[in-house]
Amino acid sequence: MSELAIAGVPLAEVVTLVVLLAQAVASGGMCGLIWFVQLVHYPLFSAHAGDRSRDFAAENQVRTGRVVIPFMAVETAAALAIALWPPAGISRGLAVVSLAVLAVAWASTFLVQVPLHARLAREGHAPDAVAALVRSNWIRTVAWTARGVLAAWMLRAALPLTR
Numbered sequence: 732m733s734e735l736a737i738a739g740v741p742l743a744e745v746v747t748l749v750v751l752l753a754q755a756v757a758s759g760g761m762c763g764l765i766w767f768v769q770l771v772h773y774p775l776f777s778a779h780a781g782d783r784s785r786d787f788a789a790e791n792q793v794r795t796g797r798v799v800i801p802f803m804a805v806e807t808a809a810a811l812a813i814a815l816w817p818p819a820g821i822s823r824g825l826a827v828v829s830l831a832v833l834a835v836a837w838a839s840t841f842l843v844q845v846p847l848h849a850r851l852a853r854e855g856h857a858p859d860a861v862a863a864l865v866r867s868n869w870i871r872t873v874a875w876t877a878r879g880v881l882a883a884w885m886l887r888a889a890l891p892l893t894r
Contacts, residue, residue, distance in 0.1 A: 747818045754809035755882040760802045762879030769872045771863045780856040788851035822886040829881040836874035843867045
């Protein structure tokens, strides 16, 4: 019985490349988004003082979730798959380190940023909370930048460009 293939490429290789590509797109997307948040979005929170600051903070949470949740879900699924079944050319150690870096970004998101956003939505403009968002977000900025680099490297390592 012959092996399943798409355009002559074994199905297992196609699936591997799709997972690596999905990871690269999702990690790259999060890397770009987090730099925007760090340099533009969070600093602008200090300009939203006054009566409508609670409304702004609550709406920001809803709209931001619509953008980042798909990226985060795809990135996590791909990173888990790669760590569990590392493709040829990618060590399990590197895949696990990459997954751990993602865990740092998630931990910072849910243990630090989400509570600060909830406080802003509940209390309105709080200069100390905005400053804490900007300061603590560097953890995520570094983590997602590392993820973007690692995901691009893994994709390149798996591409058959030099074979």
